[in-house]
Amino acid sequence: MPLHTDTQLHALMEAICQRYSYDFRNYSLPSQRRRLNQALERFACADLPALQQLVLDDPAAFGKLLQMLTVPVTQMFRDPAFFLAVRQHVVPVLKTYPSPTIWVAGCCTGEEALSLAIVLHEEGLLERSTIYATDINPQALATAARGAYRLQRLSDYGDNYLAAGGLGRLADYYTVEHATAQFDQRLLDRINFADHSLSTDSVFIEAQLILCRNVLIYFNKTLQERALGLFHDALCHRGFLGLGSKESTHFTRFAVGFDPLPGAEKLYRKRALSHAAPPHYAARHGHARNET
Secondary structure (H helix, E strand, O other), X not given: OOOOOHHHHHHHHHHHHXXXXXXXXXXXXXXXXXXXXXXXXXXXXXXXXXXXXXXXXXXXXXXXXXXXXXXXXXXXXXXXXXXXXXXXXXXXXXXXXXXXXEEEEOOOOOHXXXXXXHHHHHOOOHHHOEEEEEEOOHHHHHHHHHOEEEXXXXXXXXXXXXXXXXXXXXXXXXXXXXXXXXXXXXXXXXXXXXXXXXXXXXXXXXXXXXXXXXXXHHEOHHHHHHHHHHHHHHEEEEEEEEEOOOXXXXXXXXXXXXXXXXXXXXXXXXXXXXXXXXXXXXXXXXXXXXXX
16 A cells, blocks of 8 residues: 655654654655555555554554664674774774673664673673663563564574674573573673654763664664764773764765775774864863763
8 A cells, every 4th residue: 555645654753752752854765665555555544544543542552663763683693794993903802991881772673782791701701791671662662671582583693693703603602491582681781772863862971982883774864963963972092983884974074074994895994083073062061971
């Protein structure tokens, strides 16, 4: 079933924002159209106004729609070369900090945060590090906090782990219970899973490393720049930012605020303040707001 007009789409997103405080108004229109077309079929709605009425009247229906709008798709050690680059280029700098802080934004069901925790463990950093993993999807966050995944997916994850420079076996980090891989509590204890919206919320920590991979591609330019502004504010002097393979700081006003690291991986380092980007961020002296 085709969508009817973008006006109806905008009306739906405005209604969701007002009713449930989830702000999808600056998400990419092509992505929204695809997912709402799927939603029309799933909910047997004739058009977007009918879908809007349904989700406003039925919070359970909105909960199902939320799973479709937030794209809960991820895997452990996705793009292994990226995690290898983190191990080789970022970890040595993190080791110079007494208590490194990492933010995984848009953590989905937690696989990427766990991957990072394993890297930090193998590099002797986990016990003095704190990882904040945030998302807007409560169902995904609940899955992440459990750290339990279907065993059938772990063979691919194991291959990714080895390609990412793993020092042992991925199986060393989980136990098998009823076709489910339960990851070690020692990893989960170092990760703080929490609700945070890149659309509406503010900086809450100062971090040495931020990962936000394959999230910005679902935002329009306005929201991409808002998110990059949060990351720029949150990063310490010369902190690191990791983006997805199809994402970049280029063509944004933050392009001059980050230096790309060598290689194809989308790893960046915050520039020194004297070279950094937008005046309204420089006016804050490049320091993160601590709102905890």
